[in-house]
Amino acid sequence: MAAEKNLKWWQKTIVYQIYPKSFSDTTGDGVGDLNGITAHLDYLKKLGVGAIWLTPIYPSPGVDNGYDISDYVEIDPAYGTMADFENLIAEADKRKIKIVMDLVYNHSSDKHAWFLESKSGRKNPKADWYIWRDAKNDGSPPTNWRSIFGGSAWEWCEERGQFYLHTFAKEQPDLNWENPAVRQALYDAANFWLDKGVGGFRIDAITYIKKPAIFSDGAPDGKDGLTNIHFMTANTKGILDFLHEFKEKVFAGRDIFTVGEANGVAADELNQWVGKNGVFDMLFEFSHVNLSLKDGEIWCRPTEWKLTELKKVLSDSQAATKNNGWYPIFFENHDHPRCVNHFFAKDAEPDKAAKAMAAILLTLRGTPFIYEGQELGCTNVAWDSIEQYDDISSHGQYDFALEEGFSAAEAMEFVHFFSRDNARTPMQWNGKKNAGFSTGKTWLPVNDNYKIINVEAEEKNSKSVLAWYRKLAKFRSEREELTAGDYELLLPDDENIFAFSRGVDDKKIITVVNFSTKKISLPEDFCGRKILLDTESKNREEKFLQPLEVRILE
Ligand code: NOJ
Numbered sequence: 301m302a303a304e305k306n307l308k309w310w311q312k313t314i315v316y317q318i319y320p321k322s323f324s325d326t327t328g329d330g331v332g333d334l335n336g337i338t339a340h341l342d343y344l345k346k347l348g349v350g351a352i353w354l355t356p357i358y359p360s361p362g363v364d365n366g367y368d369i370s371d372y373v374e375i376d377p378a379y380g381t382m383a384d385f386e387n388l389i390a391e392a393d394k395r396k397i398k399i400v401m402d403l404v405y406n407h408s409s410d411k412h413a414w415f416l417e418s419k420s421g422r423k424n425p426k427a428d429w430y431i432w433r434d435a436k437n438d439g440s441p442p443t444n445w446r447s448i449f450g451g452s453a454w455e456w457c458e459e460r461g462q463f464y465l466h467t468f469a470k471e472q473p474d475l476n477w478e479n480p481a482v483r484q485a486l487y488d489a490a491n492f493w494l495d496k497g498v499g500g501f502r503i504d505a506i507t508y509i510k511k512p513a514i515f516s517d518g519a520p521d522g523k524d525g526l527t528n529i530h531f532m533t534a535n536t537k538g539i540l541d542f543l544h545e546f547k548e549k550v551f552a553g554r555d556i557f558t559v560g561e562a563n564g565v566a567a568d569e570l571n572q573w574v575g576k577n578g579v580f581d582m583l584f585e586f587s588h589v590n591l592s593l594k595d596g597e598i599w600c601r602p603t604e605w606k607l608t609e610l611k612k613v614l615s616d617s618q619a620a621t622k623n624n625g626w627y628p629i630f631f632e633n634h635d636h637p638r639c640v641n642h643f644f645a646k647d648a649e650p651d652k653a654a655k656a657m658a659a660i661l662l663t664l665r666g667t668p669f670i671y672e673g674q675e676l677g678c679t680n681v682a683w684d685s686i687e688q689y690d691d692i693s694s695h696g697q698y699d700f701a702l703e704e705g706f707s708a709a710e711a712m713e714f715v716h717f718f719s720r721d722n723a724r725t726p727m728q729w730n731g732k733k734n735a736g737f738s739t740g741k742t743w744l745p746v747n748d749n750y751k752i753i754n755v756e757a758e759e760k761n762s763k764s765v766l767a768w769y770r771k772l773a774k775f776r777s778e779r780e781e782l783t784a785g786d787y788e789l790l791l792p793d794d795e796n797i798f799a800f801s802r803g804v805d806d807k808k809i810i811t812v813v814n815f816s817t818k819k820i821s822l823p824e825d826f827c828g829r830k831i832l833l834d835t836e837s838k839n840r841e842e843k844f845l846q847p848l849e850v851r852i853l854e
Pocket residue numbers: 364367404468504505561634635
């Protein structure tokens with residue numbers, strides 16, 4: 301047990317991500333709220349959850365569903381009150397569950413008081429709290445950078461006669477981290493939440509906070525003549541100085557965890573970001589979820605990838621965090637399609653695919669992050685027209701696809717596969733009206749499959765995806781090999797089987813997953829071992845794996 305003891309609480313638990321707007325509505329306004337989360341804490345406890353990451357619940361105009369914050373130290377009335385939040389913390393605490401907040405510090409909302417003051421003229425106390433630049437001589441924006449949601453990353457401001465920079469939507473102006481007063485205001489806000497008892501932070505879009513000293517045009521990468529801002533500003537030299545200060549003034553010495561969202565940090569730079577000499581405990585990096593994207597960024601016909609590539613990128617991340625830092629394991633979040641549709645062949649049976657992914661999620665080395673509904677095997681939606689989509693990036697990517705010459709039908713195909721709304725439809729609690737999420741008109745339609753995929757039905761079925769998640773979570777909590785054990789990839793060249801071992805001393809657990817939709821033979825070495833958990837006990841054949849079968853072996 302020696303290895304186990306050295307692990308911190310958050311390395312031995314499971315984190316559950318909640319998209320509050322879609323989780324549970326107690327007021328009937330069609331939008332989820334904090335009391336809805338509190339009401340379901342026992343459900344999460346049963347899943348083995350020790351921390352809940354809430355996507356932003358601060359006041360926000362909602363252009364990017366809360367990632368455009370207009371007050372960093374308040375609760376959005378749509379979600380409840382500060383008292384509701386304190387109650388959530390207290391009730392979660394009783395169940396040994398920590399609440400983890402999302403810090404969105406690269407940008408605020410354009411309705412934040414700081415921005416309203418900053419834009420009011422060139423001379424005011426907050427004049428340089430955001431990134432302002434003059435137009436080029438011809439009046440055009442200072443550079444040809446394209447924002448992540450599409451269109452120029454610069455927006456003209458009449459009052460100042462200048463442009464401001466926005467990495468995301470124009471309603472999300474970038475904060476100027478070069479200004480020490482800005483940094484201090486952000487640290488103060490984070491400490492405010494720590495004083496309320498939160499158990500950690502997920503830190504949004506953090507690789508964009510440092511901008512290059514000189515702003516210059518990039519080579520156009522689209523017919524719009526613009527260049528993706530990501531390649532111009534992500535992970536700019538000097539960023540770690542800011543982050544070390546952030547750590548020192550906020551996180552250092554606290555019994556919390558931090559996980560940075562860090563698109564643009566390569567595996568060989570990881571040890572400067574996480575672990576002993578780094579700034580965060582964990583980093584979300586996207587190499588596995590980006591395999592299907594064109595240039596790792598653009599929504600297009602999903603790029604084909606092989607299982608060996610998925611295994612390689614995941615194994616690289618395992619290797620990079622073997623001796624330093626820790627890995628946050630995830631296959632879904634509020635920005636990605638449902639894993640059943642994302643990672644498996646079109647003919648994969650959804651519940652089998654969901655179970656196959658669950659086995660990998662809950663037996664890899666790191667802290668597993670379950671996204672709401674993933675534990676039920678939720679799937680994507682496919683609405684007819686772009687107008688039915690709420691997600692701002694679905695609109696930007698759709699327009700970009702049209703500009704690039706794709707037909708409307710093709711652009712819709714890309715939206716169906718990649719839209720962030722796929723993961724944002726209301727939580728499916730039961731087979732009744734609105735899936736039991738709300739009594740009112742829901743802010744986003746419920747997925748049509750809610751009569752079959754829902755908590756109530758799955759709790760009654762011992763073979764459901766939910767039952768499998770609960771079984772795996774319990775198993776993980778009981779086996780030191782699965783928390784502390786080393787990871788070793790087995791059969792690296794096999795295009796059907798994802799197999800790996802987790803070992804401590806001479807104890808080893810082996811996960812074997814048939815990732816394909818064919819029945820395949822099982823290599824000799826895996827036959828005859830003790831089966832600890834599996835998905836096909838009825839149809840099991842000693843020397844074969846059924847489509848998507850999972851076996852966890854000793
Ligand atoms: C990453 C968040 O996960 C996403 O939902 C958001 O749109 C962007 N950052 C901008 O804050």
